Amino acid sequence: MNLLFANDRAGEYPASYYAATRSDLAPFPALAGAVRADVCIVGGGYTGLSAALHLAQAGRRVVLLEAHRVGFGASGRNGGQVGSGQRLDQVEMEKIAGRDNAHRYWALAEEAKALVRGLIADHAMPVTWHPGVAHACWHDREVRDTHAYAEKLRRDYGYDQLEPLDRAGIRALIGSDAYKGGEIDWGAGHVHPLNFALGLAQAAARAGVVIHEASVVERIAPGAKPVVHCAQGHVVADQVILACNGYLGGLEPAVAAKVMPINNFIVATEPLGERAAEVLAKPVAVADTKFVVNYWRLSEDNRLLFGGGESYGWRFPDIVKTVRKPMLEVYPQLRDVRIDYAWGGTLAITMNRLPCFTRVAPNVLSASGYSGHGVAMATLAGKLMAEALRGQAERFDLMAALPQPRFPGGVALRWPLLVLAMTWFSLRDRLGV
Structure with a gap:
């Protein structure tokens, strides 16, 4: 079963308070035929929209493909909290990465919050x-x-x-x-999360990003110029960004093994x-x-x-x-x-609740697995991937250096094993221990 359609109607926002109070944004047309781009982005949430905006501002020709509507997924449904730090506290970050790098990760997280506030102000978002x-x-x-x-x-x-x-x-x-x-x-x-996503989409479109909604990516053919295939057309690009988070499905098994x-x-x-x-x-x-x-x-x-x-x-x-x-x-x-x-x-x-930044191929980047800490970090992730595709990869590589273990059991067995683990922790919550 495809999670893109398991609980939602095609091309419609869920019947949430956020959808009922969202700012007006007309639908973008679906992809049709063959399209050429410098960068093709798969996913229209915070990660993809931020990457698209920053790349377009740097002069890149960007095509963004979204299966439903921009902000359809977790970006438009979450609690709207913009938290400090990484998903793990700095005590744990120092153990994992050492004191010096822990300070770098803290600085990136502080930048992420400032980026959200700055984008809202710079683009006069209704947020x-x-x-x-x-x-x-x-x-x-x-x-x-x-x-x-x-x-x-x-x-x-x-x-x-x-x-x-x-x-x-x-x-x-x-x-x-x-x-x-x-x-x-x-x-x-905290912010209205869907209106922030819609504000990013409007800013990206004004910067020249071509956005296609109702465009489900079925497969990606790798190579020097990857081809991103939808049912109604395809995009030939020099570089690709995967910004699918929980809706990645089977597009990239190497990422799916680490992101649940x-x-x-x-x-x-x-x-x-x-x-x-x-x-x-x-x-x-x-x-x-x-x-x-x-x-x-x-x-x-x-x-x-x-x-x-x-x-x-x-x-x-x-x-x-x-x-x-x-x-x-x-x-x-x-x-x-x-x-x-x-x-x-x-x-x-992810297994350790830290985001999964990875180079799927030299010209294909992915960031996902924000573990409930994504409003700020996903927005920053888009900016860092835009930097990396422009040859400034130091900050992306710092995030990619975080250890990222695979879920036990692989893609096939990770789900039942996760259910067992989560059931145990839920029991501890109920027992108050």
Whole structure:
């Protein structure tokens, strides 16, 4: 089964709150016939759109192929949180990469956040940057670790944007008795994710990128000039970028062995009105410390957008039931609140939760597997691949140097093995250990 069509209708955004409040962008035509390009990009999410924009600004002829609509996948469905650092904290990054390179990875992540804010401003996107992402801890030991980590970032990385919170502080912020403490990262933020993707598409098109929607890539013929084949036409290019993330399918088995698609879900309540202050005292986003993370924020019309629960099969479950349970664990006072929207999306994870940057061939690059940390990092990934294709590969190669193990069992058995592992961690969440 093709994940591109397992849970969605061809060429349509899911019935999400984001789709209902998206900015206007007319469809782009499907590919027809033979087309020539300097660079062909497969995938119209943050990675592909950012790469296309940066390449076009450098004078390259770029054709971007999207199977559905731009921003259709995880880029248009996620929680909108723009977090600091890499997906692993700097303690782990120092163990993996050494102290000097850990500082380089931190600097890239800081650039990624600034890139999102800069693109929004430079291209006058209809997107508001809301500062602040809080981290809510379930256990006292997590509070101690979180506060110690904030001090490490201040001392070793010069990052002073973290505000520690004790139990009373987190209770005052999020209106829930579930958590023992936490912090607010005022250097992080949150955005309307689909409108950011649409803003990137508009900016890319204005820069000269030729975008084709409803153009499913069926295969790529390698060579000195790779040929990217769709049912209704093909693109002959000097270079190719794979920006498919969880929807890569069988296009490139070497990447698929290291990048696993999983599903995650969000609901949006009815507008809460004055009750919104019971949920969040400040307009920040929140993520907690469960392995299967709960994350939430208020929309601009004061709906609670709450994400939680994962699945590892092809089909989405009952999303309202899946997400309502963790939402009420955090906010039992919202039991009477109506759910107006419920949607799922497919993202991609890696074994070590670090992104997978790779050279599939000398003229074919891929970046994916952002593991829930993709708004900023995917946008930066596009920029780094654009640099690499222009002969400035140092920063792309730094990201590609991160170790990236294959999932056990290969492409055929990775899914059932992942389900077993995730079921164990989900059980630990439920048991509170």
